[in-house]
Structures are given as C-alpha cells and as structure tokens.
Amino acid sequence: MVNFAGMEFIFYFFPVFLLIYHLIPIKYKDVVLLLGSYLFYASGDLKYVLLLLLLTLCNYFMGQQIHKLSEGYKMHSWQRTERKKKLAFIISLDVTVLLVFKMLAVFVDSSLFPLGLSFYLFKMISFQVDYYRGEIFEKTSFLSVAVYFSLFPQVISGPIMRYNEGTEPQNRIYCLSQLEDGMKYFAAGLGMKVLLADRLAILWNDLQMIGYQSISTPLAWLGAAGYSLQLYFDFWGYSLMASGILVCLGFDFIENFHHPYASGSIGEFYRRWHMTLGRFFRDYVYIPLGGSRCRKNRLILNLMIVWLITGLWHGNGLNYLLWGAVLGLFIMLEKLFYGERLKKLPVLRNLYVLFLIPLTWVIFAITDLHQLLIYFGRLFPVFGGTGIAVNTGDFLKYAGTYGKLFLAGGLLCIPGVFDFLEKHRKNPFVIAGLLLIFWYSVYFMASSGENPFLYFQF
Structure with missing residues (x-):
C-alpha cells in the first residue's frame, strides 16, 4: 500500500x-x-x-x-x-x-x-x-x-x-479547488511514473539482459539517455504525486523538480533536481562548513565533503561514492574555472549538461565497477578498445520501439511545455487529458503489475 x-x-x-x-x-x-x-x-x-x-x-x-x-x-x-x-x-x-x-x-x-x-x-x-x-x-x-x-x-x-x-x-486551505488541483498533480505524476518511467525501464533491463559487452555504441548512448529519463520521470512523478496528495490535504504545493534538463551547468542542474534534498545539504551541511565564502582550498574541501556524503546517502556501493565525487569535481571546476564562461554560451552550455548528466547516471545505475567499465567502453569504443561494430542493427530496433517515449519525455523536459499545461490546468481539454492519462495508467497497472519507485531504496 x-x-x-x-x-x-x-x-x-x-x-x-x-x-x-x-x-x-x-x-x-x-x-x-x-x-x-x-x-x-x-x-x-x-x-x-x-x-x-x-x-x-x-x-x-x-x-x-x-x-x-x-x-x-x-x-x-x-x-x-x-x-x-x-x-x-x-x-x-x-x-x-x-x-x-x-x-x-x-x-x-x-x-x-x-x-x-x-x-x-x-x-x-x-x-x-x-x-x-x-x-x-x-x-x-x-x-x-x-x-x-x-x-x-x-x-x-x-x-x-x-x-x-x-x-x-x-x-x-480546505476547498474544492484545492482538492481539484491536488488530484491533477497526482494524475500527472501517475502518468509520468506508469506510462513513461516504467516503460523506459524495460529498455535498461533489456540492456542488462543482453550484456553490456554485446551492445553497439549507439544503443549504449540510447540506454544512457533512457535511464536518465526513466529516473527523472520516476522521481518527478513520485514528487508530483506526493505534493498532489499534500495539496488535497490543504498544504501548499512543494516543488521538488524545476526542469533540470534545461540547466546550463551541473551546479544548476542539482539546484533544480530533488530541490528539497539539495536545500537540506546546502543549509545543514555546506553552509555550516563555510559554504563558498572562503578560500579556494576550503571551498574545494566543502564541496567534496557534501558530494561524498550525497553519494553515500544514495547507496552503499563504490559506484555511488564515485558518482558523488565526479559531480563534486565538475561543480568545483565550474565554480573555480569555467562557470562564468558557460553563462555566455546559451546553447553549448545546455549541450554540455545533456552530454555529461547521462554519463553520471550510468555511474549511478551500475553498481558493479567491472560492468561499469565495460559500459563506458561501449560508450567510448576508441578508449575501450572494443570497436563500434557490435550488433549494428540493435540501435534501430530499440529506437523504433521506444522512440515515442523519448519524444514524449523530451517534450516534457522543455520548460515551456509543462509550464503551459500547469498554467492551463483548469482548461477542459487539459482536464480531459489528465483523466485519460489517469485511467490509461490504471489500465497499465492492472495489466502489467505495480512497480515500486526507484527512490524507495534510499
């Protein structure tokens, strides 16, 4: 339950x-x-x-x-x-x-x-x-x-x-409009979880079953992008459902995600991703340690402490420590070296995030370090020494199967799309769409079973 x-x-x-x-x-x-x-x-x-x-x-x-x-x-x-x-x-x-x-x-x-x-x-x-x-x-x-x-x-x-x-x-606040808004957030979150995250999860499971050493480089990149969207819509969906329930109970809506994939830096990404956890580490760990108002050596230490703790909090494997260390390193480099330059490159900075974040999610997802090296060898075959020509037709097969999910997920990553739907949430067409999403989600749950949220393990 x-x-x-x-x-x-x-x-x-x-x-x-x-x-x-x-x-x-x-x-x-x-x-x-x-x-x-x-x-x-x-x-x-x-x-x-x-x-x-x-x-x-x-x-x-x-x-x-x-x-x-x-x-x-x-x-x-x-x-x-x-x-x-x-x-x-x-x-x-x-x-x-x-x-x-x-x-x-x-x-x-x-x-x-x-x-x-x-x-x-x-x-x-x-x-x-x-x-x-x-x-x-x-x-x-x-x-x-x-x-x-x-x-x-x-x-x-x-x-x-x-x-x-x-x-x-x-x-x-106890009123019908508050209850209605809460139900809409709940329905939107349920759709993200059941219709997007759970179905994208099949792609990542398939790659595990095939074996990372047997997939082509294009499919490895598709898998990394798919896992990134799966995790996003799983946890964003959960957060919308949780906040929707709170709104139904009279509480204010609590925003936990704010379009992180539209960010222009890794630091900005994590100010937009799991925002309440980020604020916790900022207010109760990072700032008491001295924050960024200190010497460079101390700043580096503060960032690495926070991100190593973040890695340990997320899981028990060495991959989680590595994930936290890599993110801490990039955020440190942004703060000390090229962060200001990124702000002047509006398109390239977004591509920088969209390139790096899926790679960090691969580190997050694969707990076996040997298998992690194999996967990175498929992502970068020049360095991995495995070559690109492995099952060359697999990418087209999976791209055709999951293309619609990637399209829907990509659209929802665009801030204007979700913001437009939220702004017009009282529009009859939007309400009808949410009702359709809700019952379609229920149909999928009844026919394919219930999958727990990924963040339950943390």
Whole structure:
C-alpha cells in the first residue's frame, strides 16, 4: 500500500482517508493525519513502526529542552553551551541510527534498512537545527511534531518539507479547488511514473539482459539517455504525486523538480533536481562548513565533503561514492574555472549538461565497477578498445520501439511545455487529458503489475 502507483492506495486507502480527513472538524484533523500516517507506514514496514515512534519521542523531547533553554529576555552563556550540547547530542543520535542501519544493510541484509529512514531522519535534523536557530518561533506540541515527522505523503521518499510549511491545521486551505488541483498533480505524476518511467525501464533491463559487452555504441548512448529519463520521470512523478496528495490535504504545493534538463551547468542542474534534498545539504551541511565564502582550498574541501556524503546517502556501493565525487569535481571546476564562461554560451552550455548528466547516471545505475567499465567502453569504443561494430542493427530496433517515449519525455523536459499545461490546468481539454492519462495508467497497472519507485531504496 505504500506505493502511490498501486491499486490499494489509489482505490482504497487514499479515498477513504481523504473522506474522513475532510469531514472531521479542524481540531481533530492532525489526529486523523497521524493515525493515517502510521497505518500507511505500518502497511509497508510494520517491524519498524516502533523505531519511528521512539525517534519521534527522542527528537520531540530534546527539541523541547532546547526551546526551554532559549526562553527569557536574555540568554546566559551557560544556556548557550547547554543548547549546543543538546543539539549536538540529538543530531549525533539521529546520524548514528542512520549509519548503524546503513552498515546493517551493507554487511548483513539490505532488508534491514527501515523504509524511509533517511527521509524522516533528515526531517528530524532539520527540525532540531531550525528550533535551535529560532526559525521555529512558538513552542511545539507533540501532535504537530509527530505529524510532521510521519506525514504519509513524504515519509517514504520525501520531499523533505520544513516544519513551518503548513504544519498547523488552521493554516491549511480546505476547498474544492484545492482538492481539484491536488488530484491533477497526482494524475500527472501517475502518468509520468506508469506510462513513461516504467516503460523506459524495460529498455535498461533489456540492456542488462543482453550484456553490456554485446551492445553497439549507439544503443549504449540510447540506454544512457533512457535511464536518465526513466529516473527523472520516476522521481518527478513520485514528487508530483506526493505534493498532489499534500495539496488535497490543504498544504501548499512543494516543488521538488524545476526542469533540470534545461540547466546550463551541473551546479544548476542539482539546484533544480530533488530541490528539497539539495536545500537540506546546502543549509545543514555546506553552509555550516563555510559554504563558498572562503578560500579556494576550503571551498574545494566543502564541496567534496557534501558530494561524498550525497553519494553515500544514495547507496552503499563504490559506484555511488564515485558518482558523488565526479559531480563534486565538475561543480568545483565550474565554480573555480569555467562557470562564468558557460553563462555566455546559451546553447553549448545546455549541450554540455545533456552530454555529461547521462554519463553520471550510468555511474549511478551500475553498481558493479567491472560492468561499469565495460559500459563506458561501449560508450567510448576508441578508449575501450572494443570497436563500434557490435550488433549494428540493435540501435534501430530499440529506437523504433521506444522512440515515442523519448519524444514524449523530451517534450516534457522543455520548460515551456509543462509550464503551459500547469498554467492551463483548469482548461477542459487539459482536464480531459489528465483523466485519460489517469485511467490509461490504471489500465497499465492492472495489466502489467505495480512497480515500486526507484527512490524507495534510499
């Protein structure tokens, strides 16, 4: 049931929950939201519900202690010291829990990693730091904090919402137009997941079955582009569905992607990709380390720390560390050397991104380093020593099969196309199109099964 693109969620859990949530008085909405969130989480990972509850209690209690020490007109030096100690303790606890389960997943069994642990722990860290900085002004209740940590549209894979973003039920919007908008975002995200991402996934699976050493260079590039679009529409689709559900519940829409493939640099790409995670690393890791307002040596160190952590967060294999290091290297080069020049080359800078990003996604996708070298040998046969003439007809075969998906995906990567559809989302033709997409997606789910979102593993 934790899969938004699943029959149980779409036709059982969500409609029933939504009906109860909107019929209940405002003062009880958070109670319903908390119970629904725990039921949702338990359906996917019952054995770790207690862990979520214990971490919620620890973080709430410590947050109250930090807030209590900041009360009064003047803060004494001992209060500042105690607040820092308590903040360091709770963040250390949260990070330790994450590292312990990461190690268990690597060295014992991957199934030991609790569902959504990375995402709700990041929310807990965000809450503690914001409370410490005074960005959360009022004293919080246990109910509102518990809802924030376990909010079911976000608990599995984000987006990583801040505590102040619609936490109090009286600040939310409850009306039919809000509900309608949320349903439209949900339908658009479902279509991206089921009709684009899941079908493009077949191409990448086929390449794995064939064996990377047996594919031609053109097909290797097609596979890299296909995986790039698959990952994009899988996670953008999830984010639209999650944000659509939040809008249905009265929250503001949270943007997690902003046309990253229209970027003009790698740094800009990751300011537009998984934006809430990027803001988390910026606000709670990069800036506290010194950000970019420091000497070059320190800037290089800060960037590499952030991107190595980003790589480790995404997975346990060496390929994820390599992926993070490569991205950190390119962003560092942009900041120190050719970033300003890129801004003066409007077409070439976009081609630069469209060339490099699929290559980095190949590193992300292939966990076996030997197979990764083979794939790069197919991408660049001159350096790989394997030659270009391997199954020369395979490209035309797969290009013909997946051409329509690449065309649809490419159009949605153009900012003006999606922005036009969003601007005219109340147009009857757009509404009819979304209804068609929704039911066509349901048909595909019923006939081909339900596929989990790629980011569930993180």
